[in-house]
Amino acid sequence: MHRPVLYQEIIHALQPRRDGFYVDATVGAGGHAWGLLQASDPGGQLLGLDVDPQALELARARLAEFGERVILVRASYVTLGEQLSALAWGAVDGILLDLGMSSMQVDTPERGFSFLVDAPLDMRFDPDNPVRAADLVNGLPEGELADLLYRYGEERRSRQVARAIVAARPLQTTLQLSRVVAGAVRGSGKGRHPATRTFQALRIAVNRELESIEAVLPQAVAALASGGRLAVIAFHSLEDRIVKGYFRLESRDCICPPHQPVCTCGHKASVREVERHPITPQPAEVEANPRARSARLRVVEKL
Numbered sequence: 001m002h003r004p005v006l007y008q009e010i011i012h013a014l015q016p017r018r019d020g021f022y023v024d025a026t027v028g029a030g031g032h033a034w035g036l037l038q039a040s041d042p043g044g045q046l047l048g049l050d051v052d053p054q055a056l057e058l059a060r061a062r063l064a065e066f067g068e069r070v071i072l073v074r075a076s077y078v079t080l081g082e083q084l085s086a087l088a089w090g091a092v093d094g095i096l097l098d099l100g101m102s103s104m105q106v107d108t109p110e111r112g113f114s115f116l117v118d119a120p121l122d123m124r125f126d127p128d129n130p131v132r133a134a135d136l137v138n139g140l141p142e143g144e145l146a147d148l149l150y151r152y153g154e155e156r157r158s159r160q161v162a163r164a165i166v167a168a169r170p171l172q173t174t175l176q177l178s179r180v181v182a183g184a185v186r187g188s189g190k191g192r193h194p195a196t197r198t199f200q201a202l203r204i205a206v207n208r209e210l211e212s213i214e215a216v217l218p219q220a221v222a223a224l225a226s227g228g229r230l231a232v233i234a235f236h237s238l239e240d241r242i243v244k245g246y247f248r249l250e251s252r253d254c255i256c257p258p259h260q261p262v263c264t265c266g267h268k269a270s271v272r273e274v275e276r277h278p279i280t281p282q283p284a285e286v287e288a289n290p291r292a293r294s295a296r297l298r299v300v301e302k303l
């Protein structure tokens with residue numbers, strides 16, 4: 001079983017205690033959760049959330065050894081506050097959000113996350129989500145599709161890509177889409193596969209990822225006990241920008257415009273940034289797991 005991204009760094013950041021309460025809001029295959037439970041032995045408790053029932057099955061098997069110390073719930077982390085109220089644990093000591101896709105999801109061709117193997121255009125984390133990537137690819141007007149690729153994929157050639165997609169509709173599979181995109185952006189960008197940005201954009205839109213991150217961060221900070229920590233691993237700049245912006249804002253006492261002589265906002269800092277710069281994987285980790293290369297961990301502590 002391979003180690004999750006920034007494993008040691010997460011254990012170090014959340015400093016699990018034997019009587020602590022922890023939330024892994026993106027429990028996936030349970031790798032980080034296993035580490036948190038082991039490090040908080042024998043009394044630490046963990047709530048694990050995921051929207052993907054296949055992920056929860058893996059987590060259930062992996063965490064079975066911890067018995068009643070673990071509660072796994074199929075729910076979006078957007079409902080974090082609600083889930084914690086239902087448990088009546090009170091304030092918690094640590095929360096983890098490991099954003100993005102799990103290895104299981106990328107490596108299961110029929111989920112449609114990978115542009116390297118042919119599969120239906122799906123990309124849903126939650127199989128009950130009514131919107132698949134194919135719905136956006138085949139259903140959006142060209143202008144909206146271009147905006148989506150620009151906003152969520154930072155695709156500079158978004159208009160060209162959208163035009164090529166609309167001309168080739170209907171597109172049913174990942175390889176059909178990736179060939180159309182490669183044809184439209186030929187010669188641009190070195191190194192990365194030309195469909196990387198388009199696939200990222202569709203995945204973010206299908207799963208409403210950015211809206212979800214914006215919704216969960218205030219709930220997570222509110223749920224922490226004083227001295228409790230929130231750790232977030234982001235995998236691309238759009239996610240990281242939201243996390244960084246929120247942490248910066250919440251670690252300041254006044255958020256009035258800089259030229260204003262007297263504070264009128266009354267804002268009070270609720271957290272402190274544990275490190276000002278994001279924590280990134282060591283070269284050895286990136287070598288062993290190339291998917292870790294874009295990971296950025298930010299950690300705050302509740303005041």
Ligand SMILES: C[S@@+](CC[C@H](N)C(=O)[O-])C[C@H]1O[C@@H](n2cnc3c(N)ncnc32)[C@H](O)[C@@H]1O
Binds near residue numbers: 078207
């Ligand atoms: C990078 S993986 C987590 C891997 C995990 N840390 C581990 O150690 O195995 C991200 C997980 O978040 C889940 N996820 C995505 N959006 C979610 C949401 N809104 N609520 C809960 N889980 C979500 C995905 O289904 C996926 O299993």
